[in-house]
Amino acid sequence: MRVAEKGFKKRLIVFVEQASSLVSCTPLDLKEINDFKAPSFFDDPAKLSEVLKYIREKHPDVEVETVDPRNPLFTFQVLKHKVKGGRATWVYNGKKVFEGVPTIEQIEKILSETK
Template identity: 50%
Template sequence: MNDIKKRGAKRRLLVFAEFFNNTTGCVNVDLREIKDFSVHPSADDPVNLSVVLKHLYEKHPEIEVEVVDSRNFFFFLYLLKYNIKGGKTAWIMEGKKVFEGIPTIEQLEQILQAH
């Protein structure tokens, strides 16, 4: 992994969740810019997801995080490939599903260390 950091490449993490809106756009939004981490109330524990995402953005700038609404039709093949279920948050790190649901901060740190 040190070689990756030396070359400036970032690890990639996709987070699939249902966001709180009634339309689903085809553009991914950088939530750090708009400071809005709200998710659909019927999704996995939206409050904890917000806490985990904020921690991730603040403590791990070396990781490229792409948060995707799981209803975004441009990512339909990802839903099939990783067996992502509606209302369940899925974490895909470097092309592998590493968690389903909302990890605690400790679980997130363990996932990042392992991958």
């Protein structure tokens, strides 16, 4: 389903390696799940989970997708945004805005910016 069809105006892609031997081609819609658990090789998986849940609850107008950077469908974006393995990379409305796991205050600042 397209972004416009869901009524979203903002799009946030979080490139984050998934703890699996398979690479999913399906984006994860955080509004359809109750929990998000990050793999243990991240700097702080609990913090990543907290930030993603916060966005889901406080910013329903933001479409959030988590994408494994090894997904071949996103190769161009991975190269464009210089995504590094083992660290979350945040792309908001087509622009790389953060690497690692932001604090709630940092994510608020990112999401309050236009474009």
